[in-house]
Amino acid sequence: MAANGNENMEYNSADDAVPGRTEKLLCQPCSSKDKQTEAGVFCSICDEFQCMDCSNIHKMYAFMKNHKLVNAKGIKKKPASFDMKGLDKCVQHHKDLEFFCEDENQLCCSTCAIVDHRKCHSVVEIQKIAGRSLSTLSELKIKFQEIGKKAETVVKYTKSSKERLNKDLKEVTVKIRRMRDNVMTMFDDLEVSVAKHAESFKTETLDKLSKKLSDSEKHIADATESLETIDNVGQRGTPSQQFILEQRMKRQVNELSSNVDKECQRLENVTFSFDFDETLKLPPFPISDYIPGQLKCSPSKDVKPIVPVKLTKITSIDLKQTGDDAEEPLYTGLDFLPDGRLVAVDNNNMKCLIYNEKLEKVGSYQLSYYPLSVVAVSDEKVAITSGNQYKIDFLCVSKSNDITLNRTCKVTTQYESTCLKDGRNFVAGTIDDTMPVRIVSLSGEEKDLSINFPNKKYPVDTCACTYIRNSDKVVFTDRYEHTVNIYDIKSNTRVVVKHNQIKEPCDVAVGPSDCILVCSTRTHSIVHISQTGRVLLSYKLDMKHPHRVCISKDKSVVAVANSEIGGKKLQLLKITL
Structure with missing residues (x-):
């Protein structure tokens, strides 16, 4: 033993x-x-x-x-x-x-x-x-060895995490310094550009002012000379000479008076100034707002001041179930025709409807599917996407409000929100697709955007998109993340807007001066934000849960529909700056 x-x-x-x-x-x-x-x-x-x-x-x-x-x-x-x-x-x-x-x-x-x-x-x-x-003992040895292996994995992973964290923190500093250098370079370029334009403006303006000064000094000399002549002839001239002078001077004084009056009417105080938009300020956001995730900032190149829009209610109607409706209406798409008529699609009752400027229903068309969005593509034509079929219908809307089906194009994806990118293409928001926004031609050809969108799918009624043509930007809402994302297609950068006035953003539209109007469901309001992500105004609506918003082609009227059960409304609001 x-x-x-x-x-x-x-x-x-x-x-x-x-x-x-x-x-x-x-x-x-x-x-x-x-x-x-x-x-x-x-x-x-x-x-x-x-x-x-x-x-x-x-x-x-x-x-x-x-x-x-x-x-x-x-x-x-x-x-x-x-x-x-x-x-x-x-x-x-x-x-x-x-x-x-x-x-x-x-x-x-x-x-x-x-x-x-x-x-x-x-x-x-x-x-x-x-x-x-x-x-x-053999079994215990095996277990202890397995425990050791697992613990080694934890140690290895933990050390790797610490190294990665230290590396990431250093990279943040490097990125900030790089951004600072880029901003300084931008200001250097801006200084050169402004100085160049200022010098050109100065040269052109001084030439005009010099000519104006020369002309006015000549008018003074002519008037002084004429006064001396009148005094001399009046004192020493014969009656005949005085008469002749009087006739001559009448014509001269009229001509001289007309020239001086024109110069007086064109008086101007020439100044030159340069102001920055307040949105260039970057407030210290809490880092917790961006974990997990990333924040990419793009300084605005626009130095023009952004003025918040003012919204004033024009008219409002209650949306109630009528005799031929199967259910209470639910408007999932709105858009204005160029002549000011409003087109709406009723998802619950599968209809396309036309309203005039007083929100009087002037046209109706029965669809065979559940519509999701509508967009005007010409003076008398609209496109409608489907919630249960892979197609886009194009309908003709006559001046007399008759609606007929023009054509149908097949697509491979379901689209919920649509807007015109140009005369031949839509920017369309997808449903349950890895690419949440695509370009779709009017003939049905689909193409992905070169943007790094979040790697997630969006079910129906969780996102909406629009397009800012002048700056080539896509605006994309994430309803349950309570965010509005502004993507710059050229630079593939993103501005993330998250604000306590934006809760469950359901829809978005482009307003005057390419401002962005967001339909904030939970705050019952329309929120105005700039392209740089600054919240400028929140307009409280007298309806609950606004769901869809659109803007007239002349950027003067906003239409809003809501999704409140038993209290659905459709309103028109006037836009003023």
């Missing part, structure tokens, strides 16, 4: 050999199962004699492949047990652990066995049961 009762090995020592008896080493894992199997190898790592079957465990686990197996016959004697370093001592009494209480599953010294476990039914000597632990 090995020291401290930690091993159970059966062999015939050379010192104890009996003449005629053959030395036999037994497999320790098999012995623990009361099987007498001759050992074929010895593993110094496992510290066991093993038969060939038991040693095959080294082939099953990758971390055991480096264990060294030697022929058991070459081992005369198993190495002595190593120092347990106090593990074989009772913590309470500091005596050798000699017993094991199977009732309470505890190791005991002689004192523990007598004092604490005298009432237990099964307290046995460790030496008698030590062989049972051999297979368990």
Whole structure:
């Protein structure tokens, strides 16, 4: 029996050999199962004699492949047990652990066995049961090795995360410095450009002012000379000379008076100034607003002041279920025709409707599908997207408000929001697609935009888009992220607008001076923001949950429809600057 009762090995020592008896080493894992199997190898790592079957465990686990197996016959004697370093001592009494209480599953010294476990039914000597632990030790070793591997993975990953964090923080500083350099370069270029234009303006203006000054000084000289002549002739001239002078001077004074009056009417105070838009200021946003995510800033090149629009209600109607309606109306698309008539599509009742400037219904057309959006493509033609069919219908709307189907083009994607990009293409928002906005031609050809949109799909009624033609920008709302994203197609940069006045933005339209009007559902308002992302105005509507918004072609009227159950409305608002 090995020291401290930690091993159970059966062999015939050379010192104890009996003449005629053959030395036999037994497999320790098999012995623990009361099987007498001759050992074929010895593993110094496992510290066991093993038969060939038991040693095959080294082939099953990758971390055991480096264990060294030697022929058991070459081992005369198993190495002595190593120092347990106090593990074989009772913590309470500091005596050798000699017993094991199977009732309470505890190791005991002689004192523990007598004092604490005298009432237990099964307290046995460790030496008698030590062989049972051999297979368990192998299992424990495997578990500890697996734990070590996992812990190493955690350590490796944690170190990698720390390194990455430090690297990212350094990169942020580098990016800010690079941005500062770019901004300084922009200001240097701006200074050169403004100075160039100022000098050109100065030269042109000074030439005009010099000519005006010269002409006016000549008028003074002519008037002074004429006064002297009149005085001299009046004092020393004959009556005939005075009469002749009077007739001459009448004509001259009229002509001179007319010239001077024109100069007086063209008086102007010439000044030159240069002002920055306040949106160039970058307030210190809390970093928590942008984790996770990224913030990309594009300084505005427009130095013109942005004036908030003013909205004033013109008229309003309640949208109620009529005799031929299956349900209460729900307008999912609005747009103005060039002549000012409003086109609406009713998703619940599958209709296309025409309203005049007083919001009187003047035309109606029954559709065979659930419409999602409508956009005017010419003086008398509109395009409608479908909520359950992959197509775009083009309808003719006559001056007399008759509506007829003109043609249909097939598409491969469902589109919810649409607006005209140019005379031949739409910018359209998709439904449940990895590319949330696409360009679709009037013939149905679809093309992706070269923009890094978020890698997510948007179900129906969770996003809307529009397009700013003059600056080549796509505006894209994310309803449940409460954000408005302004994408610059040329530079592939994004301005993210997140504000407490914007809650569940459902729709967006381009207003005067290319401002952006956002339909904020939860704040019951229309929010005016600049292209640089500054919130300029929030107009509280007298309707709940505004859902769709559009602007007339002359940018003077806004139409708004809501989605409030039992309180649906359609309103027209006047835009003033």
